[in-house]
Amino acid sequence: MKKVPEGTISRLFIYLREITELARMNIRTISSAELGERTNLSDAQVRKDLGYFGHFGVSGAGYDTNELKQALEKILGKDKTWNVAVVGVGQLGSALISYSGFKKHGLQFIAALDADTKKVGKKVGEITIESIGELPKVVSNKKITIGIIAVPAEGAQEVAEKLMAAGVECLLNFAPVSLNVPENVKVKDVDLSRELETLSYFLANKK
Amino acid sequence: MKKVPEGTISRLFIYLREITELARMNIRTISSAELGERTNLSDAQVRKDLGYFGHFGVSGAGYDTNELKQALEKILGKDKTWNVAVVGVGQLGSALISYSGFKKHGLQFIAALDADTKKVGKKVGEITIESIGELPKVVSNKKITIGIIAVPAEGAQEVAEKLMAAGVECLLNFAPVSLNVPENVKVKDVDLSRELETLSYFLANKK
DNA sequence: GTATGTGAACTATTTCACAGCT
DNA sequence: AGCTGTGAAATAGTTCACATAC
Numbered sequence: 001m002k003k004v005p006e007g008t009i010s011r012l013f014i015y016l017r018e019i020t021e022l023a024r025m026n027i028r029t030i031s032s033a034e035l036g037e038r039t040n041l042s043d044a045q046v047r048k049d050l051g052y053f054g055h056f057g058v059s060g061a062g063y064d065t066n067e068l069k070q071a072l073e074k075i076l077g078k079d080k081t082w083n084v085a086v087v088g089v090g091q092l093g094s095a096l097i098s099y100s101g102f103k104k105h106g107l108q109f110i111a112a113l114d115a116d117t118k119k120v121g122k123k124v125g126e127i128t129i130e131s132i133g134e135l136p137k138v139v140s141n142k143k144i145t146i147g148i149i150a151v152p153a154e155g156a157q158e159v160a161e162k163l164m165a166a167g168v169e170c171l172l173n174f175a176p177v178s179l180n181v182p183e184n185v186k187v188k189d190v191d192l193s194r195e196l197e198t199l200s201y202f203l204a205n206k207k
Numbered sequence: 208m209k210k211v212p213e214g215t216i217s218r219l220f221i222y223l224r225e226i227t228e229l230a231r232m233n234i235r236t237i238s239s240a241e242l243g244e245r246t247n248l249s250d251a252q253v254r255k256d257l258g259y260f261g262h263f264g265v266s267g268a269g270y271d272t273n274e275l276k277q278a279l280e281k282i283l284g285k286d287k288t289w290n291v292a293v294v295g296v297g298q299l300g301s302a303l304i305s306y307s308g309f310k311k312h313g314l315q316f317i318a319a320l321d322a323d324t325k326k327v328g329k330k331v332g333e334i335t336i337e338s339i340g341e342l343p344k345v346v347s348n349k350k351i352t353i354g355i356i357a358v359p360a361e362g363a364q365e366v367a368e369k370l371m372a373a374g375v376e377c378l379l380n381f382a383p384v385s386l387n388v389p390e391n392v393k394v395k396d397v398d399l400s401r402e403l404e405t406l407s408y409f410l411a412n413k414k
Numbered sequence: 415g416t417a418t419g420t421g422a423a424c425t426a427t428t429t430c431a432c433a434g435c436t
Numbered sequence: 437a438g439c440t441g442t443g444a445a446a447t448a449g450t451t452c453a454c455a456t457a458c
Contacts, residue, residue, distance in 0.1 A: 009405055045451080060458045077407045188402050199353050203287075212428095254441065266436050
């Protein structure tokens with residue numbers, strides 16, 4: 001079994017989104033070419049990505065939407081749910097907690113922590129904000145497996161270490177710093193400023 | 208002049224962040240190895256990235272932090288400012304507008320638009336929300352060059368088309384859909400659900 | 415006939431390694 | 437002696453193209 005590129009995983013979610021829509025519309029089968037068309041990807045890319053995980057298609061006919069949907073959900077862990085804690089309940093942290101887009105994806109935001117004692121005890125949506133000192137207890141009691149870091153850059157590494165010490169092995173980091181983490185911990189960086197700045201580079205350097 | 212990889216641009220912003228910090232701390236020079244250490248990148252990567260844009264280092268000594276800072280700012284268009292409009296003022300749109308991280312980066316959020324007439328006229332931070340019908344006028348009057356799409360998936364393509372018709376060539380897309388755009392338009396996708404879901408794949412598949 | 419699955423070819427990106435500058 | 441800048445080697449990822457299956 002060869003290594004699956006990171007991009008493949010990301011694209012599988014795109015395929016799943018599209019396939020789910022197709023299944024909902026009662027479209028029974030789809031070819032890699034059509035699926036690629038709808039997702040702005042090549043037919044070869046679609047087949048190669050799926051090929052990492054098995055043989056889901058039928059030669060001459062394409063893919064059965066319902067079968068592929070189920071297969072992808074299985075592969076991507078959609079049959080499970082994960083408990084998420086957000087650390088740092090500022091503008092961004094609050095927005096993430098309230099953002100409805102996550103709820104349908106098996107990701108449950110069940111804890112929010114902040115260092116600011118003025119915020120502790122207040123509610124964001126359904127969740128009561130807890131003190132960051134409670135982190136170890138919260139992580140173990142609420143069986144948190146994913147931590148979202150939404151604190152300023154200066155505090156990010158420390159928060160990451162607290163989360164890891166408490167046993168969290170998956171981090172989504174919104175702080176604009178490179179976190180130092182051991183091999184077994186998976187970090188995804190989302191640097192919104194950098195995304196925007198990349199566009200400003202494009203503007204500054206076009207033609 | 209050869210093509211510069213996308214990743215290089217993104218990393219230049221990381222180097223700039225670090226170099227700015229170093230300059231602030233009155234550290235005068237730094238080697239590619241040290242800079243790599245601080246950013247979790249290899250020394251070769253640092254040199255190769257910088258090498259796309261010129262010769263900034265001194266053999267045997269490394270890079271002068273102030274010189275490199277200025278050079279990077281120039282390359283990355285930090286000497287210019289760009290006007291940004293946010294379309295869709297929900298949780299996410301509001302958070303982006305209020306998020307202070309952007310202000311210092313030459314990116315000015317100066318317009319917010321929404322289709323919901325109940326929101327029109329209300330304020331988010333300093334900005335008054337305008338109707339999406341006003342988009343062409345707003346883009347030209349306020350010289351908008353970057354559009355942020357923070358509407359639900361169903362409306363994203365339409366919003367993109369309105370922005371492009373008004374002359375906007377840079378889009379930051381938060382909607383979970385693949386936008387169809389012509390060659391001359393630059394789109395950056397930020398799919399927060401997908402980032403989180405990728406972590407759930409990791410959890411579901413780790414040993 | 416049509417569309418998959420997959421090695422082989424190609425392209426992009428990263429790492430190596432060292433000649434050459436200070 | 438120390439560290440850059442950069443071709444060359446290695447690795448990763450995408451596209452091609454076709455034998456094979458239905």
